[in-house]
Amino acid sequence: VLNTSNSGNSWSASQTGVEFRWYNVEGVLPGVDIPDEIYLICAHHDDISEDPLYNAPGADDNGSGTAAVLEAARILSDYQFHRTIKFVTFSGEEQGLIGSEAYASKAESLGHNIMGVVNLDMIGYLDDANHDLDVYCDLGSEWLADTILQFSSAYVPGLIPYKVVDPSFNRSDHASFWNEGYSALLHIERAGTNWNPYYHSTGDTVGTLDLPYVTEMVQLGLASMAELAEPYVVGVEERDIVRKEPMRLALVIARNPFSDKVAFRVAKPSHLSASLKIYDSAGRLLKEFNPIQSEKETVTWDGSTDKGSVVSSGVYFVKLQSGPQTISEKVVFVK
Template sequence: MTRFSARLPAGILLCGLAPFMSLHADEQALYAIGVAPSAERIQNDIEILAGFGTRHTLSDTQSQTRGIGAARRWIEAEFEAISAACGGCLEVMLISDIVSGTNRIPGSVEVVNVIAIQRGTTEPNRFAMMSGDIDTRVSDPMNFTDDSPGANDNASGMAGVLEAARVLTQYEFPGSIIYAGLSGEEQGLNGGAIVAAHALANGWDIKAVINNDMIGNIRGINGVVNNTTARVFSEGTRYVETPEEAQQRRFQGGEIDSAARNLARYIDTMADLYVPNLDVMMVYRLDRFGRGGHHRPFSEVGLPAVRIMETNENYNWQHQDIRVENGIAYGDVIEHVDFDYAAKLTALNAVTLASLAWAPSPPQNVEVSGQVSPDTTLRWTKVPDAVAYRVHWRLTTEPQWTHFRTTEDVSEFTLENVVIDNYFFGVSSISASGVQSPVVFPGPAGAF
């Protein structure tokens, strides 16, 4: 297939600043990406993953047909095949470490993550990441031998990652994209911690982690059937915050404006713009009540990380031995996965990754000032490839950014007669082709 370049001639540049923006190549591409993921290919991938019998982190690694070893080798081969189809555009690697002596890994096991990087053309070290999980479990989290197909939890997320890679490798981006299959999720979020540590150690500038954990169920435990919404979970305040930063946040705000939260707002906007018949329910918490997911290890090292998942879970169909009890069929089997819905949530990921990778980096060092004055001033450090910036504001009770003013290629802008006390403020960057970064809330509370 043809590879489209995101780069546009400079002559198109000013259109991005017009009050009524005309469509640009990147925007047209985002519409195409929003409907590109294939339910059939996702179904095929989930069938293959479920077909490995169990993918428990402690399961067999030698068999070619059963266990997590066979599963991760298949994922690696699939990334290599996707790469071969785009002229070698993916760097496929294993990032692993030994985990031992934990609650759910009492012995010792090598937790192996399978990673593919689509390297950016101008900012190769700036990343947006999409992840799913390789591993599965049944009722007893230590049972690594019984059948544990994990069709929804989380072959759906893993298949989404592979399909997003197939779609997005048809394009080129200034920024890099990481496609990640993580292991050890059910045993203690081990794989995510390993990749997060690797990213820090290697100086990867990760601006967004979008973890997918269960994106294929539309029939809730409460009887609701719904294929038109997705949940995006995001932390409100950064987990990594010094006492001084917390003090600054207390007086300047930022409790609901971490980078993760503004990433969630960005994803919500992507759904509205580019994914037909899908709306995002932003959930203002790190994860489901008392439960975990693989975005958390990234939050814990200070990276903007969110979880995308189905709106309606069915607890009979996750973490369960496959059985019938009192007339109820338990188990995470493929019959319960809605592939069209999984494709739609994959599309949400794909348009978000593409937009993040086409957009410039979010503005850095954003500051706001203006107390006891009628005006509010935003200042920021310019970022590469931005040709304009946009200053945003909203009432403090609004969930989404409601007002904006587009600026030229400046590093400071004053909003006249907008009183600082009554609104929250932020700044985004805009590329030559009109693609926008997430909005950055001022100070360390909102920094990307």
């Protein structure tokens, strides 16, 4: 059952002397057996133009993202998932991310375990023949971007996603979640040659959009939510008794200290990729194993760096990350 509300966020704001009451809108599809782990698919439902009070069609910015969230809710609400999916649209984005800031701040203060956020903003205009998009992330959200790129290849091979690691890109609602420490992405049409010329204008109408491209963008968002939340499927005999427990991230280090090779045995959730990074005492990244795809995998390190040199004797720091889970350990290299 999909439960809807205004997510507890509403406020008054004025524009050109006219006061409005603004709301966020939230639909919740509760997880069956891991409901406290939450994934969000979101968009902003407000728009703007040179005539904002009377003519702001906002088809691309951001009717396209809002329609995608509604379509994802319509389809996924017929299924059950292990984790909770929230379908959220925000107001006040054009005025400074007001709605998403209120939502993310409240979620953090209440201790909501938001595992990842996919924000859809401007997903309908093509500037050339390439069906491509930018997937913006910050450093803490790279795991989610890498995972989404895998989903794109598997489910929507016609799309060409580009991962953009840019923590300073704060021009849409994903940034409100970054500010609260959550993993979040922005999916947005890629302006390879030209930015949408109808942006923030009365010309931003449905006729300027490429609907097959919009369909692919919606499919990626929908498939990503379904995979991340994991479908809850049981046979007749197992109904009412099956409970799937998620695998937690684990790291076992063999042969530490080491002079030849050290082995890292990784166990991780099957639906997420992982990365293992090795740093020196100054915090410099020396070696990266990424992505680790298998649910259980062993990787070895012989003391070499990604630049081809060999480290000197000393203590080195290992960071394993999969989704929001992180494990940090130390290894000692002795020549």
